[in-house]
Amino acid sequence: MKFSPHTVRASLTTPLGPMTLAATDAALVGAWFDGQQHQPSFDEWPVDPGHPLLRAAGQQLLEYFAGQRQHFDLPLDLSGGTAFQQAVWAQLQQIASGSTVSYGHISQHIQNPAAVRAVGAAVGRNPISVIVPCHRVLGAHGALTGYAGGLDRKIALLQLERPL
Template sequence: MKFKNTLLFTSHIDTRLGGVRLVATDQGLAGVWFDAQRHFPDITGWQTNDAHPVLAEAATQLRDYFEGRRRQFDLPLDLSHGTAFQQAVWQALRAIPAGATTSYGRLSAGVGKPAAVRAVGAAVGRNPISVIVPCHRVLGADGSLTGYAGGLDRKTALLELEGAL
């Protein structure tokens, strides 16, 4: 994930699935990564600001989610740091409700690219806003748990929390 010419604010919270790095721009929440997650960005030069309104609200909503008190998120998101194709995939992920899953093939068809399953999978893997943009709800064609940048153990835990497993 490349954030160019953007002032970035960051904070860190602890959850039952490990530490989580939150990132916001002036436009909204731009990143949620578990510690040591694949594709974790270089945070050099980012300004720590636990009181940033978007970061503080994201922290509250994520804590509520992990405690089973929240199933949906209500936050301004900034997904502008991906390609147009990635942004389309990330928007499609947002339509998968808690407790439900989809396959990479159905997701590909949903973004109008039914033959682009691998490209959709790559975009899902690069989702910068884990949990809130629910890439963990995408399964293999046979329903198997496949790929999750935060680790399959976390994907399993998230799906169990939502009642999808």
């Protein structure tokens, strides 16, 4: 994953643990639970808790965790991924809150039905957790499979979104 040299970061405390948010002047480029698999090294990015996009992302995430928001309204930049990853991440953004799909469903929608494992790898490397809802992807027959932020968080996110 490639990130702009102008990336800044901020921390956010959530009910599911601390997160690190990252943005450029133009868009949000990352949201990771601390310790999440595949997260980049943040050391080179200056801390800027007053950055407008980081503040907006933090506010919207807190509203989401409080059950007050189902959709995010933030500019996103996922261009640091490969073309394949970007196609998978675009499909993740189509999954409605309270819904789930399978890895096979995504592979069908990107016109690559044999790429189920590669889809799983791309989902796991999604750089914008929660906002780009990789937690809404399940294994075959609804099996709860891995989540880069931890299976316990995946379960909590799905329960938070469960329709009444």
